[in-house]
Amino acid sequence: MAEAGRRDEALPVTEEAVEIQRRQVGSNLALHERDLATYLSNLGALMSMAGRLDEALPVTEEAVEIWRRLAVGNPAAYEPDLATSLSILGPILAWAGRLDEGSTTIGEAVEIWRRLAAANLATHEPNLAKALTLRAILLASSGDLSGALQDTEEAEAICRNHIVTTPSVIAPLHAALAVQAELLDNLGRQREAQDVRRWLAANPVQRGHDE
Known part of the structure; x- marks a missing residue:
């Protein structure tokens, strides 16, 4: 119960942080995009644990897209973040009825x-x-x-x-x-x-x- 309560408190805080980072990215993409991806990953995980899968899916997909783009330019710095977000996305896809995509996504995380x-x-x-x-x-x-x-x-x-x-x-x-x-x-x-x-x-x- 305590853990669920902390998660409920963290969700609106993280949602607000995502919106702040979106505004920051608009003014300086290079400086703030990593922070946006981090908050998106956290938000996707919190939403999935709260059963809000329809919302968690696009949020986590966006995080993966950002990390994937960043990892192309700097694999050493960003591949761990990409793998972490893929590990969040895979189960969400499976819970959404896209089991094969979920397995493939987790398989990519495994290989990274x-x-x-x-x-x-x-x-x-x-x-x-x-x-x-x-x-x-x-x-x-x-x-x-x-x-x-x-x-x-x-x-x-x-x-x-x-x-x-x-x-x-x-x-x-x-x-x-x-x-x-x-x-x-x-x-x-x-x-x-x-x-x-x-x-x-x-x-x-x-x-x-x-x-």
């Missing part, structure tokens, strides 16, 4: 994070794990349970590789394993699913690591 992680594992690989889990959910929705399971297994391996040095990856690890357990059940591998759920119960996410 994978490329970035090749150059900097510590910074970018946890984001790759999150994107893989999102793609697994969409693949499962389209009936590709084996492909979805492979994504959760890769996400799990990434998180376990980082958990000693970056304890906060326990949250994306939990997310990946929760999806993995459901997939194992659906594939008839109930004993393995039970093992995964026992591990989750024995290793809860600690307060402060649930972001």
Whole structure:
């Protein structure tokens, strides 16, 4: 309830920030376009969590369009932002009934994070794990349970590789394993699913690591 309340408070603030940035962009595109894209991404995420998908979709698509344009000129600076916005857009497309587009969008985010992680594992690989889990959910929705399971297994391996040095990856690890357990059940591998759920119960996410 508290989280929902904070989200309700954040929505009008972020909407106002978007309008301010739109005016600023009108006077100086180069200076303010990145800030506009950031607020649009945040607004799209908040709207989707609030169930306002019809509004979230064009907002997030606009953010992706801006980040994509900026990334052409400076990939190192803007590709992480592009991948983040793609990870927001993919599920929104799926929830809007455009499942194939959603899967493709998340797939693009996965490939960006994978490329970035090749150059900097510590910074970018946890984001790759999150994107893989999102793609697994969409693949499962389209009936590709084996492909979805492979994504959760890769996400799990990434998180376990980082958990000693970056304890906060326990949250994306939990997310990946929760999806993995459901997939194992659906594939008839109930004993393995039970093992995964026992591990989750024995290793809860600690307060402060649930972001």
